[in-house]
Amino acid sequence: MARIDDHGARLMDSRAFKDQIYEQFGRLGKSLASPKRLEMLDVLCQGPRTVESLAVATSQTLANASQHLKVLRTARLVEAEKQGLHVTYRLAGTEVCDFFLAFRHLAESRLAEIERTTRLFLDGKNVLEAVDQATLLKRVRSGEALVLDVRPEQEYRNGHIPGALSVPLAELEQRLAELPRDRQVVAYCRGPYCVMAVEAVEILRRHGHKAARLEIGVPDWRALGLPLESQP
Numbered sequence: 001m002a003r004i005d006d007h008g009a010r011l012m013d014s015r016a017f018k019d020q021i022y023e024q025f026g027r028l029g030k031s032l033a034s035p036k037r038l039e040m041l042d043v044l045c046q047g048p049r050t051v052e053s054l055a056v057a058t059s060q061t062l063a064n065a066s067q068h069l070k071v072l073r074t075a076r077l078v079e080a081e082k083q084g085l086h087v088t089y090r091l092a093g094t095e096v097c098d099f100f101l102a103f104r105h106l107a108e109s110r111l112a113e114i115e116r117t118t119r120l121f122l123d124g125k126n127v128l129e130a131v132d133q134a135t136l137l138k139r140v141r142s143g144e145a146l147v148l149d150v151r152p153e154q155e156y157r158n159g160h161i162p163g164a165l166s167v168p169l170a171e172l173e174q175r176l177a178e179l180p181r182d183r184q185v186v187a188y189c190r191g192p193y194c195v196m197a198v199e200a201v202e203i204l205r206r207h208g209h210k211a212a213r214l215e216i217g218v219p220d221w222r223a224l225g226l227p228l229e230s231q232p
Helices: 014-031 036-045 049-057 064-075 094-110 112-123 131-142 151-156 169-178 196-206 218-223
Strands: 076-082 086-091 145-149 184-188 213-215
Touching: 014 064, 036 049, 036 064, 036 094, 049 064, 049 086, 049 145, 049 169, 064 076, 094 112, 094 218, 131 145, 131 184, 169 196, 184 196, 196 213
Parallel strands: 145 184, 184 213
Antiparallel strands: 076 086
16 A cells, blocks of 8 residues: 655555566567567667668568557657658667667577577578688788678668678679679678578679678677777
């Protein structure tokens, strides 16, 4: 039962306090209870996006994407800004991406199905060779490797691995002549479950390039304390 203080104000008892606090925690949990909303957070870790581009990136209708973004905004995980005819969404802060990465790492450590599904997919793509960040840095510094960012150009501008060349996946086959054949090409995209780097490696190998994919993406790179570059 609630108590009243000397000034007549209603005081909250310990049970009510705990119930209300955990209810607020539950708001975040409810907002994450959708595969599509999780994927949208993953994409937004790369930088701001319009509703339209988020819908395309996550294979949704515009209406469904808008509804999912409304839920994320209500939970204060994302913010919106209208620019002309378009609404641009961004994460409410860098801690949101940090939270998503921690959530992903927890899922990877507890759910064996993630590793099995990933292995099954990659087995069929013949791109099992992956490079970790330490190996990549060593190869780049020695001149053995070229780093290729195959994300959309705006994501590259928002933040990329220093020295990486921007060649969006959709342009790769038309720009193969720009890539050296005497060095390994290491492609990366949004992270371990982004398939653009996998598809890029397939294309590169089909055209005779020695290619591999980087295991992680820009958010993971940032979380490791490694430097990034950006362009206006």
